[in-house]
Amino acid sequence: MTVLQLVAGGAVVLALEGLLYAAFPAAMQRALAGITGLSPERLRLAGLAMAVAGVALATLLVRG
Secondary structure, X not given: OOXXXXXXXXXXXXXXXXXXHHHOHHHXXXXXXXXXXXXXXXXXXXXHHHHHHHHHHHHHHHHO
């Protein structure tokens, strides 16, 4: 996996997230409001799990 591929993947994530905010602004506000109720430890664990899943998926796609 090259740096260019990682940057391209980040660009896709930004584009998809931007589309979600543009298409469903109220739902995104509700989702963000729900996140504020989580404890920092739980939020950290969820973030770490998502990061690991993302790296694993990207690795499988690039090497697959």
